[in-house]
Amino acid sequence: MAERKTTVPAGDPIAAAPGRAGRRATSYDVARHAGVSQSAVSRCFAPNGSIAPGTRERILKAATELGYRPNALAQGLISRRTNLVGVIISSLTALHYPEVLAELSHRLTEQDLRMLLFSLDAEGNVDEALDQVWRHSVDGVICAAHLGDAQIEQFAAHRMPLVLYNRPGGRMPATSVACDSVSGQREIVERLLAAGHRRFAVVAGPADSYVGEERRRAALGRLEEAGITDVPVRRGDYGYASGAGALVALMDAHDGFDAVVCVNDLMAIGALDAAREQFGLKIPEDMSIVGFDGSDPASWGSYRLCSVRQPVRRMTQAAIDMLLERVDNPDLPAERRLFSGQLIEGRSARLG
């Protein structure tokens, strides 16, 4: 197939002669200017409209002269394809998400899609975002926030493609991509066990976080298999301070542990700083601390966190692929794709 994407270059001879005051040129203006019908102009800019090379030439010239750009609103209204993807993210500042967002944005652009972004303060008001997403007739939604069954059902009812990112699907089956928390968490715990650790503590996430709970259970489960029970647990909110706070609380209440498993990197970082500063511990000599996500700061010199890295690129790519498949064919069955994380043997844990 020949070229698509006829982007009018800068240089811009703006609003050269739009019929009405200061408005952008329409396909009509271009048609008149090129001496063809309006539909010829439309076809000229369509992926595979049939146009004689000569006509095409003339139209493109006229278009450039007038600084014409197809109106995406009108296009979407009639064609029922907006090339808009709704992206819903619960916690933009969450350390790990900037990377996800950047990757998503990059890959969506590659596919000639635009991103309508909604970020939620407090994993609460999803409905508002969903409302907007519908009003704007997006082609599909990628959602990294918790959706209830009723909400997922709405997507199905409207035949609106949806891909969940690192979230569980509720009762309804939903298409999703996720990093395998269970295997990842088990693997990192195993590594600690192999290194001889026996006295553990866990810094978990909020009780209403599915992934957090999954990781907590996976860690505790693996420990139990090794005959280790009664592991002290503290919850945090995924933030730095809560990680530090959790470690302090653990130290105050118990003192028999030397390995701390945190369910995300940011809390691990907080815990690590607290261990060093408030208790003068040497990491990893006196205590091992591990995280999850493999986010950037985890690799910084002061931390070199032992963690599980999520394959963000492959995950975002998969999310978009699955979404587009369903845009073209809304009847595809739901599909779950689970990616394994990669163990990063950082220096925040004694592994020898």
Added chain:
Amino acid sequence: MAERKTTVPAGDPIAAAPGRAGRRATSYDVARHAGVSQSAVSRCFAPNGSIAPGTRERILKAATELGYRPNALAQGLISRRTNLVGVIISSLTALHYPEVLAELSHRLTEQDLRMLLFSLDAEGNVDEALDQVWRHSVDGVICAAHLGDAQIEQFAAHRMPLVLYNRPGGRMPATSVACDSVSGQREIVERLLAAGHRRFAVVAGPADSYVGEERRRAALGRLEEAGITDVPVRRGDYGYASGAGALVALMDAHDGFDAVVCVNDLMAIGALDAAREQFGLKIPEDMSIVGFDGSDPASWGSYRLCSVRQPVRRMTQAAIDMLLERVDNPDLPAERRLFSGQLIEGRSARLG
């Protein structure tokens, strides 16, 4: 006119009886269902359409029953108001930007605006983003990426409101909001001078970064006023590794400095880690290192960076305010708003 009510899963009244197969209900469907004209429905959902209370009631009821939502595309097409704001950001992963983005998103939502997000890899292909922004008839654009004169001119020509975020305006006057790099950078240097530092080094940004250059010049300028010249400078790319690399390069080539001024936090963090690890230096006893931005990680226990915090909330709020003013009145003159940063006296510098 037989209105067949398709059976619908409880909770959601979706697509109850849209004329054609599986399509969302339109104002027409609602009108018929409520026994009024289509324009009545339109007025009912308009900010100040005149509607009799009774009619309004009936329409709203019908709308709910049909799960009706106004189509934003059609609304925008005819009313020339999309409530869409284009946001263009050059480096999403830049440590400081997640916070900016989160604030922007939050505040836009408050004002009932949606965000069309474009992130640029390599501060290059802005044109593509601009192209899209125009096609989608956004109400205005907030841009945290470099714009050339020609591009800014386009905005003016199209009377499209534009607010630059922490970027210079080129020759054309452009509305913008920024954190005052000069005063901020001077202040932090002054603080170091006051503490007795005399032997400096600077870690600057890429040569094509306006803010970076501004900060570098401000730092060197203030030093020169204090009679300190021949200050060694190394450039980084704003990333962690480049900060570390810059410090190493500086140490290798010069050894008479004990205060390093970095033009952003991330490079300062990299430099700090390198100083500790690769040279065994104690911070701040052996060397002072300062950053800029006041981003989150700067405050983490391992760093406690001395830095200049940008007032992100006030800046984003200002950006949106100025943008909206210009959406309502495109003829307002360009306006520049400069915010002072706040000095954070962290422990990464000897200040006593």
Added chain:
DNA sequence: CTGTTAGCGCTTTCAA
């Protein structure tokens, strides 16, 4: 290959 003709779903005069 090209032009003609319908709309997409909505806002907006304008009469009634």
Added chain:
DNA sequence: TTGAAAGCGCTAACAG
């Protein structure tokens, strides 16, 4: 207050 009618700018048959 209400409804009828005219588009917004475009795509998608359908003839020619």
